[in-house]
Amino acid sequence: MKTAAVIDIWVLVFPGFVLLDATGPVQVFSTANDEARDAGRPEPYRIRMISPGGGAVTSSSGVALLTAPLPRRLAGATLIVSGGRGMEHESAPPDAAALRWIARAAGSVARCCAVCTGAFALARAGLLDHRRAVTHWQDAGLLQAQHPTVLVQDDAIYVKDGAIYTSAGITAGMDLALSLVEEDQGRAAALGVAKRMVMFLKRPGGQRQFSSELMAQSEPEGLHDRLTQWLRPRLTQQVGVEQMAAACALSVRSLHRKLREDSGVTPAQLLLRLRMERACGLLERPGMTVKRAASQSGFGSEYNLRRAFGAQLGVMPSEYRARFG
Numbered sequence: 001m002k003t004a005a006v007i008d009i010w011v012l013v014f015p016g017f018v019l020l021d022a023t024g025p026v027q028v029f030s031t032a033n034d035e036a037r038d039a040g041r042p043e044p045y046r047i048r049m050i051s052p053g054g055g056a057v058t059s060s061s062g063v064a065l066l067t068a069p070l071p072r073r074l075a076g077a078t079l080i081v082s083g084g085r086g087m088e089h090e091s092a093p094p095d096a097a098a099l100r101w102i103a104r105a106a107g108s109v110a111r112c113c114a115v116c117t118g119a120f121a122l123a124r125a126g127l128l129d130h131r132r133a134v135t136h137w138q139d140a141g142l143l144q145a146q147h148p149t150v151l152v153q154d155d156a157i158y159v160k161d162g163a164i165y166t167s168a169g170i171t172a173g174m175d176l177a178l179s180l181v182e183e184d185q186g187r188a189a190a191l192g193v194a195k196r197m198v199m200f201l202k203r204p205g206g207q208r209q210f211s212s213e214l215m216a217q218s219e220p221e222g223l224h225d226r227l228t229q230w231l232r233p234r235l236t237q238q239v240g241v242e243q244m245a246a247a248c249a250l251s252v253r254s255l256h257r258k259l260r261e262d263s264g265v266t267p268a269q270l271l272l273r274l275r276m277e278r279a280c281g282l283l284e285r286p287g288m289t290v291k292r293a294a295s296q297s298g299f300g301s302e303y304n305l306r307r308a309f310g311a312q313l314g315v316m317p318s319e320y321r322a323r324f325g
Contacts, residue, residue, distance in 0.1 A: 008077035009047045014093035017084040019059040021115040028177035060085040074108040083116030099125045113165040115173030123147040131161040136169035224263035235298040283321040290317045
């Protein structure tokens with residue numbers, strides 16, 4: 001949608017909120033106001049920080065923000081629920097009263113959004129049932145375990161499902177906010193904001209690019225790590241699940257089950273992730289061609305690499321190379 005009407009942006013925070021979860025999106029909308037004002041247009045956004053009870057709310061970094069109380073009228077507004085320290089735990093804020101307010105507000109606002117672990121608040125408010133959603137990659141498994149009806153997308157930077165929006169960890173809230181600017185003001189306006197903030201209009205790749213290596217390192221004795229170490233030198237070979245199971249001294253069924261329990265992926269998904277990581281690393285090298293990257297990462301052909309990049313990262317290998325090569 002494109003509109004000249006002023007849009008209210010309400011950013012909801014709780015004690016211990018992550019500062020950039022809240023201020024990152026705020027800066028995107030504020031920069032959109034700057035761009036509009038410099039171009040002689042009315043400012044498109046009216047931005048407010050809110051909290052239950054209002055007043056000063058201290059972030060996890062110790063910086064406090066002054067907030068307004070929860071508004072009564074939210075029709076047409078955009079609500080953004082910031083993530084916070086420990087919010088993935090059911091005993092953490094928001095409390096039951098705040099969750100009821102979020103649930104009611106979602107019925108009035110034009111868009112209800114969450115940044116990072118703010119998705120847990122939306123889930124506890126019943127807003128993510130049978131919807132696609134994302135949170136920080138470290139907490140995606142916990143979100144799925146606590147709320148089995150949520151369709152957790154573990155690699156997305158942000159997800160839109162109807163009027164409900166969720167984003168991955170911390171800076172992904174800025175990507176989400178920039179996408180909202182594009183919805184409201186069009187691509188040219190969003191690109192202007194991205195340029196001024198030195199951001200990608202569309203960030204290449206999903207959050208999985210940040211998580212796979214770290215996941216393997218975090219569990220040095222786990223099945224994920226053992227299979228990863230076995231696969232890395234064999235990425236250019238034809239590797240079947242039977243070979244993977246034999247390498248781990250497991251049956252095929254046990255490998256699937258144990259790897260799912262260990263890291264939430266199937267053997268085929270792990271192999272694809274590792275080949276994608278290899279391809280990304282190759283494309284970041286000066287002078288690397290897409291054809292050579294496809295061959296050296298195990299995809300075999302440019303066609304296969306383009307299909308994988310389009311499905312997994314949402315960009316083409318040539319675009320990724322142009323940005324990072």
